Amino acid sequence: xxxxxxxxxxxxxxxxxxxxxxxxxxxxxxxxxxxxxxxxxxxxxxxxxxxxxxxxxxxxxxxxxxxxxxxxxxxxxxxxxxxxxxxxxxxxxxxxxxxxxxxxxxxxxxxxxxxxxxxxxxxxxxxxxxxxxxxxxxxxxxxxxxxxxxxxxxxxx
Amino acid sequence: xxxxxxxxxxxxxxxxxxxxxxxxxxxxxxxxxxxxxxxxxxxxxxxxxxxxxxxxxxxxxxxxxxxxxxxxxxxxxxxxxxxxxxxxxxxxxxxxxxxxxxxxxxxxxxxxxxxxxxxxxxxxxxxxxxxxxxxxxxxxxxxxxxxxxxxxxxxxxxxxxxxxxxxxxxxxxxxxxxxxxxxxxxxxxxxxxxxxxxxxxxxxxxxxxxxxxxxxxxxxxxxxxxxxxxxxxxxxxxxxxxxxxxxxxxxxxxxxxxxxxxxxxxxxxxxxxxxxxxxxxxxxxxxxx
Numbered sequence: 504x505x506x507x508x509x510x511x512x513x514x515x516x517x518x519x520x521x522x523x524x525x526x527x528x529x530x531x532x533x534x535x536x537x538x539x540x541x542x543x544x545x546x547x548x549x550x551x552x553x554x555x556x557x558x559x560x561x562x563x564x565x566x567x568x569x570x571x572x573x574x575x576x577x578x579x580x581x582x583x584x585x586x587x588x589x590x591x592x593x594x595x596x597x598x599x600x601x602x603x604x605x606x607x608x609x610x611x612x613x614x615x616x617x618x619x620x621x622x623x624x625x626x627x628x629x630x631x632x633x634x635x636x637x638x639x640x641x642x643x644x645x646x647x648x649x650x651x652x653x654x655x656x657x658x659x660x
Numbered sequence: 661x662x663x664x665x666x667x668x669x670x671x672x673x674x675x676x677x678x679x680x681x682x683x684x685x686x687x688x689x690x691x692x693x694x695x696x697x698x699x700x701x702x703x704x705x706x707x708x709x710x711x712x713x714x715x716x717x718x719x720x721x722x723x724x725x726x727x728x729x730x731x732x733x734x735x736x737x738x739x740x741x742x743x744x745x746x747x748x749x750x751x752x753x754x755x756x757x758x759x760x761x762x763x764x765x766x767x768x769x770x771x772x773x774x775x776x777x778x779x780x781x782x783x784x785x786x787x788x789x790x791x792x793x794x795x796x797x798x799x800x801x802x803x804x805x806x807x808x809x810x811x812x813x814x815x816x817x818x819x820x821x822x823x824x825x826x827x828x829x830x831x832x833x834x835x836x837x838x839x840x841x842x843x844x845x846x847x848x849x850x851x852x853x854x855x856x857x858x859x860x861x862x863x864x865x866x867x868x869x870x871x872x873x874x875x876x877x878x879x880x881x882x883x884x885x886x887x888x889x890x891x892x893x894x895x896x897x898x899x900x901x902x903x904x905x906x907x908x909x910x911x912x913x914x915x916x917x918x919x920x921x922x923x924x925x926x927x928x929x930x931x932x933x934x935x936x937x938x939x940x941x942x943x944x945x946x947x948x949x
Contacts, residue, residue: 506663506664507663507664508663508664508665510665526662527662527663527664527665527707528661528662528663528665528697530694549698550695550698550699551691551695551758551760551761552758552846552847554758554760557760560763563734563763563764564759564760564763565760565763565764566760566761566764569690569691569694569695569698570690570694570764571665571690571694573665573709574690574709574711617759617760620759636759638758638759639757639758639759639760639761639847640758
């Protein structure tokens with residue numbers, strides 16, 4: 504459409520500088536999944552309730568399904584793909600594997616990203632802190648116990 | 661469809677942009693507006709981003725804490741002056757929605773959206789806050805109790821921006837405790853009510869606020885319940901907790917939804933008001949000088 508004004512976006516995604524033209528209404532989730540082919544963030548509820556689409560923007564967890572791509576201009580985005588160097592795993596990812604904190608796995612990238620932010624804020628969280636912080640990430644398989652266990656393990660308790 | 665995104669770098673520029681065209685809307689966090697756009701409930705062709713106006717500061721200025729409209733809920737929950745002087749606001753901001761909504765959603769957006777399922781407006785009502793509204797015509801301050809008109813409706817004019825929330829710092833010579841109680845299904849509060857009491861040196865209530873948040877179309881004070889508490893001591897106030905709950909329940913006009921009928925919400929409002937009062941009394945008794 505001729506009356507649409509696209510924006511030039513410059514953003515650091517998982518440590519790499521990215522420049523792209525985006526339409527003003529482009530959602531961050533679509534930008535990541537379709538333009539950059541980073542498909543770890545998932546479209547779940549699509550109304551910022553389930554947490555499957557969680558990514559970090561300047562270290563803070565956001566729902567990329569309800570966040571404009573334009574709003575990450577000149578900022579830093581980390582998706583689940585960027586939690587560790589390629590071929591490696593973060594301590595938290597190791598803990599998820601050690602504990603077996605998966606069932607279907609759809610919520611896992613969002614869980615990992617949110618828990619990464621949690622551990623940055625509270626490096627040795629209590630079970631209550633984990634439960635409170637992770638309240639906004641839903642696991643439809645209801646496998647919460649092991650997810651919490653894995654986060655506590657990564658936090659050293 | 662969003663066609664244009666304006667990103668003004670100054671308040672003057674933003675005030676120029678707003679109000680002069682249909683289908684142009686301001687946004688900050690976008691946690692409310694983008695949802696509406698996605699659900700097809702709002703037609704927006706042009707967005708005006710308010711995040712580059714420097715409206716996100718939080719500071720104490722003498723007898724008032726000034727919270728910039730674009731301060732996020734997470735920033736308010738963390739803020740030293742808010743925690744020190746308006747702890748009920750810090751607590752409410754820290755429990756709002758989920759961690760992602762708190763990281764992006766702003767106090768100004770929350771108030772202007774005027775969702776009946778919200779706690780922030782009620783807490784500000786308990787603390788006698790004002791909002792500062794700016795337009796090219798000038799600045800006006802509006803008591804928060806006069807800001808809300810109905811569900812999703814405020815007195816904000818098309819060419820106005822809410823730029824700050826001003827919350828008076830309670831006097832040091834008196835003891836004030838404010839508590840807000842709510843019940844939420846998932847992340848949306850269904851019913852909420854709060855009480856704020858301030859005692860004089862003799863232990864009499866010299867300032868009483870009772871307000872209903874979620875459960876009424878917009879936050880309201882319950883004058884009759886406040887009058888009931890005014891001048892009493894704590895023991896008498898506690899005995900009247902049931903009455904305060906009943907007055908709050910009677911005064912509100914809940915909107916029913918799939919989770920709760922109006923009658924059930926009314927019942928819950930009464931319970932929340934009673935418990936908030938009991939919380940305040942317990943807290944004041946514990947800190948008796």
